[in-house]
Each structure stands twice: as C-alpha cells, then as structure tokens.
Amino acid sequence: MTLNHLSADDDDSSNNLDSSLSVVPITDHLKRKFDDFAPDYDGVDILAKMRKHEIDADHMASSATPSWILSRSGENSDSYRSISSSAECSYDCESSNRSESTRLQLFVRMMSGGKTIVIHADRNDTVEKLHQRIEWKTKIPVIEQRIIYKGKQLQNEQSLSFYSIEQDASLQLVGRMQSTEHPIAWQTIDDIMYTISRMYKSEEDLPSNINEKIDAFFRMIPRENDEVNGDEVCAMVRHTPWQDYGTLFKTKEKDESIAKYIKIFSSSSVPGALVMLYTSSKEMNKLCAKSSIKLFLNKCIGLPKNQQNYCLPIVLEFTRLLKRFCPDQKLYVTCRNTLASMLETFDNSRGFHGGVLTFGSEIFPFFSELADLMVKELVQYTGPSFSDVEKFASFWHHLKKAIEFHVPCSIPIALPLQNTILETEIVQLHRLFGKLLSTMDVCMCRVEFLLAEKEGGGNSESLSASCSQYLAILKIINSMANLYQGAKEHVAENLNLRKVAFCALVVKFAKRGDDHQWIFEYREATNFEARRHLAMLLFPDVKEEYDEMHEMLIDRSNLLAESFEYIVRASPEALHSGLFMEFKNEEATGPGVLREWFYLVCQELFNQKNTLFLRTADDFRRFSPNPASKVDPMHSDFFEFTGRVIALALMHKVQVGVLFDRVFFLQLAGSRISLEDIKDTDGIMYNSCKQILEMDPVFFDSSAGLGLTFMLETEVLGKRDTIELCPGGKSIAVNSRNRRHYVDLLIERRFATPISEHVKQFSRGFTAMLSESVPPRSFFKRINLEDLDGMLRGGECAISIDDWKAHTEYNGFKETDRQIDWFWKILKKMTEEEQRSILFFWTSNKFVPVEGFRGLSSKLYIYRLYEANDRLPLSHTCFYRICLPKYPTMSLMEQRLRYIAQDHVSSSFGKW
Template identity: 65%
Template sequence: MTLSRYSDNHKRKFDDNGVDNNILHKMKRHEVDADHTSPSQQPFNPWRSDENSPQNRYECSSSSSSSSTESSTRSESTRLQLFVRMVSGGKTTVIQADKSDTVENLHQRIELKTKIPVNEQRVIYKGKQLQDERPLSYYSIPQDSSLHLVGRMRSTDHPVACRVVDDIMYIVSRMHSGGGGENNNLPRGMSINEKLSSFFSAIPRESGGDDNSYIDSTEKYLTIFTNSSVPASLVMLYTSPLEANKSCGESSIKLFLNSCLALPDEQQSCCLPVVLEFCRLLRRVCPHNSLYGSCRNTLGSLLETVQELVDKSGTEFTSLHYRLLTVGEEILPCLSELADLMEQQLYDDNLGPSLYDVQKFSSFWRPLRHAIDFQLSSLIPFALPLRSTVLEAEVARICQIFGRLLTTMHICILRIESSLGGRGVANTEAMPLKWGQYLNILKIVSSMSELYQGGKEKVVTLINSRKVPFCALILKFVKRGDDHGWISEYREATTFECRRHLAMMLFPDGKEDYSEMHEMLIDRSHVLKESYEYISQASPGGLHGALFMEFKNEEATGPGVLREWFYLVCQEIFSPGGTLFLRSADDFRRFSPNPASKVDPLHLGYFKFAGRVIALALMHKVQVGVLFDRVFYLQLTNQTISLEDIKDTDRVIYNSCKQILEMDPVFFDSNAGLGLNFMLETEELGKRETKELIKDGKSTAVDSKNREEYVKLLISERFVTSVSELVEKFSEGFSDILSVPIQSFFRHLDLEDFDGMLRGGENQISVDDWKAHTEYNGFKETDRQIDWFWKILRKMTEEERRSVLFFWTSNKFIPLEGFRGLSSKLYIYRLHEANDRLPTSHTCFYRLCLPKYPTMGLMEQRLRFITQDHVSSSFGKW
C-alpha cells in the first residue's frame, strides 16, 4: 500500500469491511443498519496479507442483499437466506436455514459449504457471538442479513493465539447478552485482561541468534488479533451505555497498548497495524476522549521506535521502511490533531507547549516525511496549489499546518523579543522554561518548509528578521544531547557566541568529577614527551571527565596549572623547530600538517595526540594561541580544496597555477606548455622526489586543454593526498574527545569561528575592559597602588601585558568577547608581607596578590620582572 491510497481506501475500510461497518454503526447509533454493499464486492484491508499467501485464519462475513424489491415480495416464512462472504478469498456463500434452527445447525451447514470444522467456527452477529444452543430466532436475525464467521484451520501455526482470540470474542458476546460486566457466569480465568496477558505472553520471542524469523511470526500472531475483529469488539464494548462494559473495554484497550510498548523494539514495529486500527476506531467514536489520546500517543511511541530502527539500518530498504511507508497515509489525522493542540498551547503563554506533545508531534512527522520523500522525492519542492492526485492533496493539507505553525511561531518570537527588552541575549535569564520547546517546533517547521517552493525562504525571512530572540533561544535552551544540526542552515541569523555554544554542546560535559579524573605529573623539561605518554595511553572515556595536572617539584595544582599546561604543550606541538606542523608562508600564526613528519616513526601517534590535545583545550575552554591553516581546516571539514584556498598556504604554487590557467592558450601551446608534464616534484629534508599525477604522467604534456585538470591534480596531490593520513589521525584523536563525528562539530563553524575558539580575540588587550572586570580585596579602587597598577599596564607593550595576564590567570589570550568571556572576574588581593617583595598569583581563582608598594617605581620594577617568560610561566603560582 502506498501513501497515495489514503483518502479513498481509508474510507473504504469502513464502507466495505463487513463487521467493521456493523460495529462502527452500532457504536454511533447503538444499532446495526443493513450493509448495502454487494456481496461480491471485494473488501479493502491494507493490513491483511496478500490473498495468494497462506492464511492461518478464515474470515467470513456476509452482507445484506441489495435486492430489496425481491425481498419485499417474498411471503412471510420461517426460512432464512444468509450471505457469507469469505473476506480473505473474496468468495460469498449463501446459507439456507430456518429460524427454529439452532446455531449449532447453522455451524453444520457452514461446514458443508466451507469445510471448516464446526468446533473451529465462531459466528458473530451485531458484534455478538452466537451461542450453539440458542435458536436463530433468539437473535431476531432478519431475512437476507449478514453474519460474520471466523474459523480456524487445524494447521494454523499459532493455535494459542487463535484460542485466546476466540475466548475474548466469546467473553465480549456474553457481556453484551448478560447485561454488562465480566461476571456473567463465566468460568474462572475467563476475563478479557487475563486473556490479553496470555496472548502477549505467548508471542514468539527472540531466539538469540541471527535468525529474525520470530519477527515474521510476531507479525502473523498479531494479524490474528486484528483479523478476528477484536479491536472493533473492544471499542464497541467501551462505547456501551453500560458502565461495567465501558470500564472493562477501557481497561482492556489500555492493557493492550501498554503491552505493545513492553515488547522489544523490533517486535514493537509489528504492533503498528493493530494500534493503528484502535486509533481509527476510537477517532470515529470519541476523538476528544482521553482513551483516544492515549492510543494516539502509543502509536507515536511505536513510530519513534520504528524510525530509530530504520535510522540504524541505514539506507537499505527494509521491512521497517515498508511499515513506515504503509502507515504514512494514516498518521496525517494524528499530525493535524497534535498541530491543533500545539497551536492552542503556543497561543496560551501561561501554559506553553509541553515537551511530551512536541515529541509526539515529531514522532508522527518524521515517518510521514519519510514516506513523502520516498515516493515523491523527484517532485520536492512542490509548487502549490496541488490537486492532481490524492497524495498531492494530502501534501497540500500539510502545507496548511506548516503555514499555521509558522504564523504562530512568529507571534511567539515577538513575545521573546519583548521579554528580552534592550539587553538582548544578556537578558536570557528572563526567559521562562515553558519557551524551551520553541526551537523544537521551529525544527519541525523548517523540515516542513522543504516540501514547498518558497517555504524555506519564509522561514529564513522570519528567523533573520528576529535574530536576537533566535540567538537567545539557542543560548538558553540548546543542551548537550540535543539534535540541533538544522540550525546551521540559518547561520546568517546566529552570532559567534551562538555558533560556539552549538559546537561546545557536542563535547562531553567534562564536569570536575574528582572521583574519576585523569591525573598527570609532568616534568617541565619534557613537556611534550611525557604529555604524549599520558594522553595517548588514556582511553577516550578516561579523558571525558576532569584532568588533574601537576608539574614535578612544584606545589601548584588546579585549573590554573591545567591552563598553563595546555599553553605549553601546544607551543611544543606547533613549534616551528618541530617536524609535525608547518607554518603558513604568509601568516606565521597558522599551521598545517608537515608531509615530512614521517621521519619520526611515532609521527602518526603524535598527530592523534595533537587532535586529542586541541579537542581537550576546546572542551576545557582554554585559548591556546594556535590557528589552523585554511587548507587544514577544509581537510578536517571534508571539503574540496580549490586554487584560491591555497593562496595563503603556499604563495609560490598558487602564483604558478594562476599563471598557467590565465596564460593565453595560443602562447601556452606554442611554448609546449612551458615544458610541463603531469608530474609533481617535491623536496623533503633535502631530498627531491617526483611523482606522476596520472598514469604515464611523465610522458603526458600539459597543454591549454588539459591544464585545468593538471592544476586540480597538482593541488589534490600536494595538499590532500600527501597529508591525508596525518589529517585522518588528527581527526581520529579529535573525535575521541567529541561525542559525535568531527564533521558534526565543524558544521556550525567557519574558519573565523574556529580561530576565535582556539586563539581568542585578535585585538589588542583593552586595559579599560580589563579594569572593568577586576575587583579588589584589601585594596580600594581609589587607593594609589591601584591607580599606579593600571597606569603601569597602559605603559607596557602588548606582549608584556599578555605576560602579566598569563602570570595572573594562565591565559595569554582572552576570549573573542573580551574579559567578560572568562569564567569569572579577576581579583587583586593585598599581600600583607614585606612591601618590596614580588607579586604572587592564584591562577585557579584569577587572583593577583600585590604588596602595598611605597612607590610607583618599585611597583613597575616588580611588575616588569614578572613579564619575563621564565618568570611568568611558573613563579609564585599556587
């Protein structure tokens, strides 16, 4: 069944399907009308097995004859003509009987026609099972009426299921005939809930091997439940005017739904058809009732489970994909109902949408979108209006939901903007938690917009026009574990602070859990070697928590020492005198992998180590003062490298390739391509090597026709292939620290964002900003020593200021947003000791301790002494 069958076939389910039609009419009017469908008409049931496949059940139903004229002319008689239709086989059988005949006589006549043994037959009329000892007259069965027969073959694979289903239908029948309740002289153990428990306990379980046949058995097992009209009978029981029957029906339906959710994930997918049948029936009779809401929520939970299984199975088409496709047509009503509910909640600011309702809305939307993509991917995005097919009409209905939600979200975003006032994202504390679902709803709206031409542009317009509230939502409500990759599509509306926050949420929490920390004791004279041993030998999980760092023969410990270690080890990894990384030709701050690093037999291990260190520095929010070359960044993000990308990496190759491409074709060819062929010549550690770019490249000349291919191959070999193994190892180490693949981390960032996270702000340190984020203990802001301190800082060079900052905090670089981006304010404490001693610091707590110097000259002398590298790196730290 495909999605396009939705409208007509969904209706036909209830127009043609024998007992379903009778039961539903009874639920609506508490009586059964005659079925006016022709007995020969084939019923439609999307969940029933193909008619040519083996059947474990016979399902027979009859419908009233449409020949009303002929019936009216018949003389009154005790003879009855009954129509029996074989639903699974499409065959209708006429049974002749007398009103005085017992039901047992009727069974015998049916056996003669159908070959179904009497003891395996069950006859249903108006939702009630006919008892063998009763005469047909007892049930007031009129001429040309319909009966519903369910018979079981002896060869069935699931006799227990058939027996339990028969018992349930028998109990329901007795409850209707006995005046309500299950206490109708039934034997012990004959309650519906007990039978349902028996039914689920007998469902085939996983064998423990690779054989998935138990899934097929489970599906057939549950098909028996549906095809025997048990869902319809239980719903009819629930709609009974008798309170005892109603209560029993509700209890049984809830037990069935809960039992479905208790099955293993793979088997829950088999429950979709049955739960879907309950939803169809309950929606017809009580769409605003809590029982229908529970059934709809159960369906949503099953869809979530199946979608997760589909996602894990990859792109290969599986039976799970098929289950999602076949339910696609049925879930639109649920989606529409939840959209109405969310719209009301969004308008009511006192309530706000609940996480549960938003999750259920998403659980219905994802498989519906899956089904649309699979069947009509070549037509997406659609141009509205759509009316040519049933499916397109349904897609148009989704567009109405999209439009309503988009309008409602605009109102909500305006509400946020008003709440923030003039302080913008600095006032996110004023945002109530009930707004936390706005991003999740925007995510669904963004997904819906992709179906329609111009839809995405409408969402972009909304978000770009309200950047401040959109960024506030990100900073306030995006948490670890959330899937907010869709936000990268609206990067133009986000700030660096937002993009950094999205990337940082992909790291583990990194809490300071001192019960499970990774401890390191490092000798300053062997920082790189010993750090490599500690970090490389650790498991990824062991590095996700706290890091405890201590230098040998020093007492200082804590976050300040850890920040210093990050700075020192990165200085060693990216040292120009080392072999791991090369400095960019035009920007000495930027680095890329060195193809010649293979001279060190441990070079691959060191690249993985470097990836771990950089990721750890980012996770612990330490600016290490290192920037990556653009080509290296593109390799990490798995992007293609163009000629313009190598401009700042290797100016010589860039200029040469530019000249080759821009040279006049006639002149280029007349000079035999400047003598070039498809070869690349390199020099590593004084050794020159050549490599062919294509097969027989040495003998293949470059001309005006193939020069673009030559340049492309040259760039690929020089900047991709030659270092691909190094980049792979770096990425592997980086990913060890992340909780997601490295590409997911970089999808939120561009190179400038990554620069800001690694190095911080590139502007000169603002003394005014520094002063504004400093507080005092033992000194007052008006004391002359404090005045002298800031005057001395203003006189220093930029590098001297950074040395003072490093001595004070173990940060040589401040965040992109300035001193407010540090983890806390800075403090100047008075040191109650000799007034001529050197300053000390508590880097963990951002404290600088100064004596009460008697003169400004003495203070300046002491401060300039600590700007020397050998002092600022370790002196006086606790």
C-alpha cells in the same frame, strides 16, 4: 481429541461447546478444526455478539449495525458494501429470467438471540451466492460466515440443489472461526467478547474479568530474547554457516507465531467492542473499558520493540475509534501518545510495507491535530511541551516516509498536484507548513525581545521557560520544507531575518546527542557562538570527579617527552574523565596549572626547533605540518599526540595561542583545496596560477606561451626532484583547454599530498577525544577557520584594559584605593606582551576569549596581601585571583609587576 458436530436444530450448542473444550489440554500447540463445529455462548455468535440491533426481517436497514464495530483493522467497510450491492443487483437481474419453480424462500436463523432473516435464492445458485446475499443484509463478511443445514456445513462451490434444500427451509448461520494453531488464545478472546456483550446488554453491574483475560492473552505470546530486525536477519544469513540455518530461521518462525496471536486479537473486533463499552452511559462499563484499553496499551509497550510492530495496527484502530467517538477524553490522548511512541521504533520492513498508503492517511489526522495544538500554544506562549513535540515528530517521520514512498520521483513536490496518491494530505501538509513557519517567525521575534530585555536586566529564565521546544519545531519545519519546491528558501529567509534569535536558541537548547546536522543547511543564519556550541557538543562531558581523573606529574625540564607518554599511552576513556596536572617539586595544582600545561605543551609542539610544523610563509601566526618531519620515525605518533592535545585543549576551553593554516584546516575537514584557499599560504604560487588561468588563450597556446607540461619540481631537505602530475605528464603540454586541470593537480600535489599522512595521524588523535561514534572530520566541518582561530587563540583585538577592569572585583581593597588606581595605570603603560604575561600569571590564560573577559569562566579578583609591603605579587590561578601588598608607591608597584611580566617568571609564582 474429536470435536462433535453442531446441529442446526441443537438448542444446547453452548453446552456442547463447553464440554468439547473442557478436554483441551493446557497447551497452545494443538489445531482445532473450526470447520467441524460452531462455538456459541448462550446463543451469541462470536462475530455477531457485539451488534446492538439484530436483523430480523428481509427489508431491515443496513444501518442497524454500527459499521465501526463491524470493521476490522486494515479493512474498508465501503468496499464490502459496494461488493454486496453488486451481488444484490446481479441476483435480481438473474432471478427475473428464472422459472418460479426454482425460486426459494429460505429462513436463515442467526445464532445471536435466535433472530431470523428471510433470504430469496434459486435452487441453482451456489452456496457462495447465498453467502453474498447474507453479507448484504447482515454486513457479516462472507469469509466469516458458515451455514449449517441438517447438521452439515454447506460448501461454497456446491449449488443449493446439491443439498436438496426445499422451499421455506431453515438454515443456521454461525461464525466461521478460522483454523488456528492457538485454540486457547481464540477461546480467551471469545471470553473477552462474551463478557463485553453481557456487560453492554445487562442493566445490572456485572463483575468483569476482561483485564485478567488480556493479561493471560499476552502471557501466551512468545517472547524473544534478542531483538532482531529485518536487516539484521539478512546480515545473519550472509554470515551464518549453512549448518546453522535451522537455528537462524527459528527467529522467523517465532515472528510468524507472534503475528498469528496479534491477528487473533485484531480479527475479533475487540478494539471496537471495548470502545463501544467505553462510550456506554453506565459508569461501571466506562471504567472497565478504560482500564482494559490502558492495560492493552501498556502490554504493547512492554513487548520487545521488534514485537511492538505487530501491535501497531491495533493501537492505531483504538486511536482512530477514540478520536471519532470521544476525542475530548484523556484516554484518547493516552492512546495517541502510545501510538506515537510505538511509531518511534516501528520497523516498516517487517510486514507492513504494503500498508504505507493506509498508514499515511490514517496518521495524518493525528499529525494535523498536534500541529494545531502546537500553533495554539505557541501563539499563547504556553508551550508546547516536550512530550507533544516528541509525538508530533514521531507522526511526521512516518507520514514523510509514506509520502516519499508514493511520490519518490516528484520530491521536491511542485504544487498543485494532479492524480497523486495522498494528494489531499500533501496539500493540507503544505498549508500546515506555512502556518507553522509563520507562527515560528512571530515566536522568534518575541525571542529577540526577550534577549533585549535580558541585556537590560530582565529575567533570563523566561527564555528557557517559554522557548525550550522552538529549536525542535524548527527542525520539523525544515524536514517538511524538504518535500516542497521553494520551501527551503522560505525557511532560510526567515532564519536569516531572525539570526540573533536563532543563534540564541541553538546555544541555549541544542543538546549533546541530538541530530543538529540540519542547522548547517542554514549556515548563513549562524554566528560564531552557535557554530562553536554545536562543535563542542561533539566532545563528551568533562568529568571533574577527583577519583576518576587522569593524573600527570610532569618535570618542566622534560615537558614534551613526559607529556607524550601520559597522553598517548592513555585510553580515550581515561582522558575523558578529566585531567589532574602537577609539576614536579611545585606546590601548585588544579585547573590553573592544567591551563598552564596546555599552553606550554603547545608552545613546544609548534616550536620550529622540533620540525613538526612550519609557519606559513605569508602569515607567521599560522602553522601547517612539515612534510620533512617524516624523517623522524616518531613523527606519526607525535602528530597523533598533537591531535589529542589540541582536542583536549578545546574540550577544556583553553586558548593555547596556535592558529592553523587554511590548507591544513580544509584537509582536516575533508574539503577540496581551491586556488583561493592557497592565497594566504603561498602568495607567489597563487599569483602564478592566477596568471596561468587569466592569460589570453591565443597567446597561451602560441609558441611564445609558457611551454608548461604536467610536471612539478619539488625540494625536500635540499634534494630537488621532478614528478609527474598525472601518468605521462612530462609529454602532456598545458594549453588553454586543460590549464584549469593543470592548476588543480598542481595545488593538490603541492599542498595536499605531501602532508596527507600527517593530517591522517592528527585527525586520528583528535577524533579519539570526541564522543564515541562521532564520524571523523565532523568537528571541522561544523566550523569555519575563523571559528577555530577564536577557539584556539581568542580574540584578534588587543587586550582591553577597560574590559579587564569591568570584570574585576576586589577583596581587602576598594575600587577607589590609590593602589588599585596605580595598578590599572601601570597595565595600560605595558606592552601587549607584558599585559598577556600579567594575565597569564593571574589566570594561566595568555589569551582572552572572543567575547572578551566575559567569556572567561569566572570574574577576576584582586585580593590584598597582608604581608610585607614590598614583596612580589602572588596568584591563585584556579580562582582567577591575584594578591597584592599595599605598595606605598606607584614606582615600587610598577617595578614588581614588570618583574613578574617576564615570561620566565610569570609561570613560577602561582599557588593553586
């Protein structure tokens, strides 16, 4: 196909264009060479068609054309103005020294409406200088101009005399349409611009096909079946055989093709044109523009996430223009929200890295605007909404990236700044940080008031309604604090002051799947309930759907072996679905039986007869792995089994009465063991090491010293051995200079190394019960040893009968009945172990949570048993219910209660 040249004197150029394009096949892979012709729709140039006023005289003011329409995405109109001004001054200086005989006055006809401007030049000037003069007068960038004289296009490097241009010659100015391999896409955009031009200029309502054209344009964009980011491409190259590189790099070619399509849209001024149409006084124009802008935004969101990157600058341009000309309109908010949503998946590595500076300064106004909105709503206690905070976080994420990119060596930043990129934004951001922090302090004070009101019988829902986004805002404030010196200390001070409110927010609003790591930067501002809640979020939700439960039928006489088979052989997914437990030849089923099973299995696992664990020498309540257990070939499997059981007990919130030794806990958390950590594990070694470190250096190094070397004597299963703490240790004397190193090695070799494999297997089993992709050790890093004590054993204090009574209700009895009075008096006379046995018979819980009886999942109930008045009590552990006959005497009731308080009986009378 050959495209005809357009003559400068041809008044029917639009017809020529229509006829020449009419033979273009329906394909988008042909290249049309726009250097050979100039498109024209009824005389409207593609680059000038949206101008509200035409420049028709040599001295016309530059303000005749709105700069926001002329500017392109990513361009700076001020830079064009300065360049053009320089060109004008340069020309005036040069022309004053030239002969009048070479001076030319030229009439340059604009394609838009046939208007003409006068340009003064010199015969010896290059065509490029002429272009610069035209740019200064019309604000049309040089790169987008094309000059036609006698049917020929003037080339930039040639002089005017080369083309024999005479005095008062007429030249035709048309838009240079960039060479492209997507002519149909260009034509579609031209049609959009032409339609907008007609609608804006016409006094009548014209039918619009803009939406159809936008829809057609997006259908031309090639879609990718797989989303591949930059890092993935690099990984693919490393792992792809060279024979398959051709297929691999089709991805890159497709990316480049997508970029070209989006560039066609952005370079055509469609965003500015649509916003101009939206600001029109005609309601029809406004509605049409609104519909088209929303359609474009929806089309961008509908693209695969990796393709959305290319649309981001255009959406940014829409948002910037709408903020400038109609910030109070809902369309602007919609556009701003779309921009924030696209930023959430924005991959800065795909071609926009060089634009980080502009990006940072461009999005700061939106971030600041949302910050002011949130402060307003926080003060009024009306919000903010989840959507506003989500968009605020998205803008902040990329603003932070921009700052870190430009001042990486200065973070944390010390104010005031000098000669720093984004200096204005950084200073303003610090003010916003202070404003948000002080506002949140007021809000946290109100939370404390609401909590106090709740304890007094107020409305607990008010906390949820008004404070749901406080934790998310605090997370952003913490991220902002990372940029400035001293800011973290201010945040910590505020949170420590509002510890009660902060912990309440964590327990109420910290959700599974969110990133809560920042909270542990302020560990002092957290309490047991907050840390426990955050740790429990690492477990998946327990599914209680009967059809999906993992069923276990266990023989009490073979409890450990059968439990091992059911738990170790099951997949983590099966165990996450819930557990249905039943003992052979027993009627009882349900949650109460499951709680009993957890307790009994843990009692067996930590029984000294099974040699898996040892009691700590100085605290018999605590356990650590037995180094000698490795003689059993099954020991590693049983430690993995133990890890699973403990994790499942925590997941089901069952107190099993087991405490871990501090050294064991620290290894599970991946922490280094210090001298102070072994104080409660081995007091003798602790005192010996303390003496070594505190001994007078002179005496220690003298001949009267201890005479130690880097050796350790060990004993396993009665066999004594001597090992070196480091290579050549037997010949290295311990002195005052290396004694600290000696103690560190001694502790590691004595406490960590012997049980490292046991810890590994336990951790493996425990981690398998956590949610997928949760890193090992995460659970134990989130809590303290004392927190784990509370979760596994409950409160340290003795059982409070008054608390027990306060959380008990009655059915068939009244609180004033003598049988109820006898019952509580008998419980108070019992030993603590007997009380725990009664509680276990009643609820299958032998230990009370840290919070007391209010920490149980249900109130407790005493039901009247309408049977023989001398029979034994009955319980329904699933419902926390004990059933008592109406005993005629207190002595008979006490006899029956003490009978079931025996361990071998308290596990036998539960129903379900």
